Amino acid sequence: MTAISRTYTALLYAMAIVSGATLVWLMVSVIASVTMRNLGLQPAAWLFTSAEYGILYMTMLGAPWLVREKGHVHIELVTAALPEVLRRIVSRVVAAACVLVCVILAWKGADLFLTNIERGDFDTRAYYYPRWLLTIAFPLSFGIMAIEFSRFLFGRDLMHSGEAGIHE
Template identity: 35%
Template sequence: MQNFFKVVGWASFALATLVKLMLAAIVVEVVADVVLRNLNYRPIAWGVSATEYGLLYAAFLPMPWLVRIKGHVFVEFLRRALPAGGRVVLEKLVYALCIGLCLYLTYFAFASALEALNTGAYETKTFDMPKWLIFLPIAIGFFLSALEWLRYLVGHDSLYNVDPLEREGL
């Protein structure tokens, strides 16, 4: 099981790294677009659409890595008010709820991707984007996030083993 979670962690890290490269490309495209406009040249025709799709990918693909590194926002005032036994129960409930929500959203994103693939649907902007490529990062992000939450649920780590103030450097 430990090796399985290592592979999931590697995949999560790889997707987060890919998104860093995509964000760098978006920055380059936006700067190039602005420079071209200021020099009275035509802007890059596909730039806005590519940026929109890039931001969609940037929202969902690094999500599992953020779960793994505990880099998302969470509130723990209720957990701190509970005794130690209650904290453990609440933790497990939170993990199970997160897994359930991620799998639920994975199902709908994957079903939408399959439907788009079967129908050959495209989103038409400055270039045609197959709709399944729009739903795919959503499905991948939520599915891998569910696996990262599962890692917490089965006890390989705890979301709460780092003090939030310490994590923020306060």
């Protein structure tokens, strides 16, 4: 395993860990907010805003790891009914479409990120938060997802197992 490969894998797993930690924060912030409201208190505005940001970060940072682990929802009903050769072709075509969509979204996300930096945009709801800190997640996550889907396109492993049903 090369240094680049190890660094890439470490980044992928670090993003997944941050995503998991964000899920814990979302649980804590929602419980705290509901408890405060039930006690007649007004939760701080930053509590709600941090939960909103957390949903974005959790989704975007966890998605590349889910692609690697085949954790995204997909239906095997059709691919399970196909002959082996045709199933391999369909799986590669789906992976190619996923790569294409991820590359486009990474490119548009990078454009949005650079626009936010150029303009000096801030999100000003509860506190001043540089908008580029939100939009950096788009090119990063979609770029890594494009790489992960490329592994199914060019590698030996397929996205689709050909087995319908739940296998966990």
